[in-house]
Amino acid sequence: MTKIKICGIFQEASAELLNQVQPDMAGIILAPGHRRSVGIMTAMAIRAKLDDHIPLYGVFDDQNVMDILTFYGNGLIQGAQLQDDVSEDAVTLLRDKGVPVIQTRRPEAALRDTAADIVQIDTSAGTGTTFDWQAVPPKPLRKKPLMLAGGLNVDNLADAIAQVQPDWVDISSGAEVDGVKDIALMAQLVAIAHAHE
Numbered sequence: 001m002t003k004i005k006i007c008g009i010f011q012e013a014s015a016e017l018l019n020q021v022q023p024d025m026a027g028i029i030l031a032p033g034h035r036r037s038v039g040i041m042t043a044m045a046i047r048a049k050l051d052d053h054i055p056l057y058g059v060f061d062d063q064n065v066m067d068i069l070t071f072y073g074n075g076l077i078q079g080a081q082l083q084d085d086v087s088e089d090a091v092t093l094l095r096d097k098g099v100p101v102i103q104t105r106r107p108e109a110a111l112r113d114t115a116a117d118i119v120q121i122d123t124s125a126g127t128g129t130t131f132d133w134q135a136v137p138p139k140p141l142r143k144k145p146l147m148l149a150g151g152l153n154v155d156n157l158a159d160a161i162a163q164v165q166p167d168w169v170d171i172s173s174g175a176e177v178d179g180v181k182d183i184a185l186m187a188q189l190v191a192i193a194h195a196h197e
């Protein structure tokens with residue numbers, strides 16, 4: 001089974017849809033200024049609606065470690081997704097405080113050492129764009145679980161999993177119709193991911 005994260009949840013109603021389709025992880029954009037960014041009140045409402053066993057990860061643009069620790073400590077998020085340029089010190093500090101971390105990397109930097117728990121390979125940042133999956137290092141070379149992201153959708157997800165053999169896939173745009181999370185697409189995406197060995 002390939003695990004699946006559905007990211008960019010920005011409406012309370014979408015949390016109820018996630019409970020119906022049961023992804024392995026959900027994500028909210030706590031970095032400001034993006035189309036799917038959420039404020040604290042919406043984030044709290046999403047966490048309250050989402051099934052307890054589905055971890056909610058916050059996506060951050062910079063290393064506001066104190067904010068991340070506060071959000072983690074009060075149960076708003078169960079992990080942090082950090083961008084490529086975040087310092088290794090920040091990642092290490094968060095890990096030392098017990099915060100699970102996903103570190104986003106471009107494909108060419110996939111093998112760089114990191115204290116993160118999961119390395120996410122993405123060039124899209126929520127824009128729905130794919131990259132050349134052949135640039136992802138083959139499984140035997142990887143030191144950390146790999147999360148594939150960027151332009152994944154119901155038409156290419158099975159091929160992507162077969163080619164890259166990721167531990168996780170992460171999808172935002174491909175789970176939306178007219179910019180809003182869609183139950184039928186999310187159900188298909190979860191079924192495709194979970195069907196793979």
Ligand SMILES: O=C(O)c1ccccc1N[C@@H]1O[C@H](COP(=O)(O)O)[C@@H](O)[C@H]1O
Nearest residue numbers: 007008124125126128150151170172173
């Ligand atoms: O989703 C966003 O709006 C976003 C904003 C800023 C940083 C990351 C963001 N999303 C991440 O990008 C991947 C891939 O997105 P897509 O499927 O290509 O739309 C998404 O899963 C998030 O982890």
